[in-house]
Amino acid sequence: MHAPTKFALGLLAAAAVATASDVIQLKKDTFDDFVKTNDIVLAEFFAPWCGHCKALAPEYEEAATTLKEKNIKLAKIDCTEESELCQQHGVEGYPTLKVFRGLDTVSPYKGQRKAGAITSYMIKQSLPSVSVLTKDNIEEFKKADKVVIVAYFDATDKAANETFSKVADKLRDEYPFGASSDVALAEAEGVTAPAIVLYKDFDEGKAVFTEKFDAEAIEKFAKTASTPLIGEVGPDTYAGYMSAGIPLAYIFAETPEERKELSEALKPIAESQRGVINFATIDAKAFGAHAGNLNLKTDKFPAFAIQETTKNQKFPFDQEKEITVESIQKFVDDFVGGKVEPSIKSEPIPETQEGPVTVVVAKSYNDIVLDDTKDVLIEFYAPWCGHCKALAPKYDELATLYANSEFKDKVVIAKVDATLNDVPDEIQGFPTIKLYAAGAKDKPVEYSGSRTVEDLIKFISENGKYKAAPSDEAEESVAASAESGSSTETGTVEEPAKETSHDEL
Known part of the structure; x- marks a missing residue:
């Protein structure tokens, strides 16, 4: 056997560098120790076949490298290999991202799935809800994110301090909050305590709040001043x-x-x-x-x-x-001034309903979906969506079960083509399934479980007013769908709401 050449060794070294990752892959026997020994960890629970996971991967890697110097760790868990660990942490779809501060303090990741957004979110999570600022650290803090909010108030002003802390606790996922009682720092900013300065790396650079410290007013100020003109x-x-x-x-x-x-x-x-x-x-x-x-x-x-x-x-x-x-x-x-009428895109109202699923259009949406006497499960779909096509036979079966049950006048299984009809809901992906329960039309519940007949029936019975579950018929249909392998599809792997020839918003 020949010894490897310098060129070959160089290729091997380059490959090793190329495959090096700042994302730590965890397994059941390493997860607990890793989380316990790091102050804060963002963990991604994924499946190799998941399209959204593949799209996230390079963004996640980039964020991990950026956050490494701040000692914020990013980890990933392959749920096809570590199913027990994923079940233990309540993973129902992929990718699922959770923020761990030890094993007992866990919260869902609420940011966008882009490197910059992940980095920004985790930096805010790593800071206390309000950082104490001095002349030694305030300049660095101002550059912690695109927008940071700093309060200047007297150390004895307990009311202002408590109000600001309350807002910071509520909005800590969105902005880093800091506070200082140093009079000289307030004077340097040209403000008199109590005051709030929102620093931003766009538009005019900063905005000042000098009104009475009211939580609602501060929140409104933060939202308005942090949005680019x-x-x-x-x-x-x-x-x-x-x-x-x-x-x-x-x-x-x-x-x-x-x-x-x-x-x-x-x-x-x-x-x-x-x-x-x-x-x-x-x-x-x-x-x-x-x-x-x-x-x-x-x-x-x-x-x-x-x-x-x-x-x-x-x-x-x-x-x-x-x-x-x-x-x-x-x-x-x-x-x-309310002088412009909204534009409403709608297909014609069907003259007759063909098939077990009720077809909804924009012009019939209120009459059907918001009928307060009925529980209405509605699927928002796109004709080109592959997941919608896969769901269709099971959704038809679900509708048939309810149509032939004692709940036929109380439960409606409906669908609307969200590409051809304006609906009140902002739909992020297809299919999106929501239940509008009778008596609670202002609080629809979005479905995120497995797309099986059995689980959809369970969702309707648990969240609808009538607790409707045609159990005898459902058992037979579930057995049939299980034989065809339909129970493996996850409810949170969605196709984005977009035209295929354009990028996604």
Whole structure:
């Protein structure tokens, strides 16, 4: 046998470097010790075949490398090999990410699945809810994240201290919070205690709160001041805009230059509506399909639309009109004044219901889904979604069971094509299944279990008003579906809500 050449050794060394990972793979016999010996750990429970896990992998690796120097550890557990460990930690779908502070303090990861978002989230998690700041550490703290919030108050001001701590506890997943009682530091910032300064690496650089320390007012200040005057809608920011609680105005354009030009032109309008409407540009080349979700044409840009995020209502600006400061100012003013009617995209109401599953369209949504006398399970689907197609025969079977049971007048199994119909819900992936229980239509429950007839019946019986479960028929259908192997599909591996030819928001 020949000894390896220097070239071969070099290749081996390069391969070793290429495969080196800062993500620690854990097993049942190493998990507990690892979690106990590290202050904070983000653990990903995954399956090798899971598409979302594969998409997450490079982002997770990048975040692990960035966080390594801060002694924040990222780990992963292969649930196909460590099923007992995954069951022990309540894993029902992949990927599942959990934050561990020892074995007794565990919380779900609530951030986005991008490297920057993971890094930012875990840095905030590693800090106390309020960091004590001095002249020695305040400058470093200001750069801890894109947005940090610092309170300056007198050490004896117990009320202000408690109010700020209450807000920090509630919003610690979103921002790092710090506090100082050093009068000199407050003077250097040009504020008089009690005051709050929100530092940010965009727009004007900082914003100051000097009103009475009221928790609700501080929260509103944080939300408003931390949002860019005109931001950018993309995979990392979309969820934040959707959860902001105020409408979002989209500025679609195909080139960075055009987006910058429109941003500058519309900036005075955005400034006048700050805290009322968020404004953001969006790359029409990468995310042009999203224009269709707002009832805009997907081949005519630039374009403008406002989305009422809390009701998922769409207000597209007429694409035959030119986008000018004057035309957009009038459109925005009319929207705020309630003078613009929402655009509603809907298929025709079916003349007859064919098949066991009730077909819902936008124009019949309220009459069927919000019928307060019935428990309604509804699937939001897309025709191109493979998981939806796989679910279809089982969903038909479920509907047939209820239609032939004593609960036929109390339970409705329904579906809606969310690509052709506007619905009040903001759908992130397909299929999405929700139960609107009778008497609790304002509190729908989203389904996240296995997509089997048996588990869907259990979900309806546990969360519906009528506790409906056609058990005898269900046992026979479950046995049949088990033979066909349907029970292995997990309910949380979803296809994103997107057109296949465009990127996902």
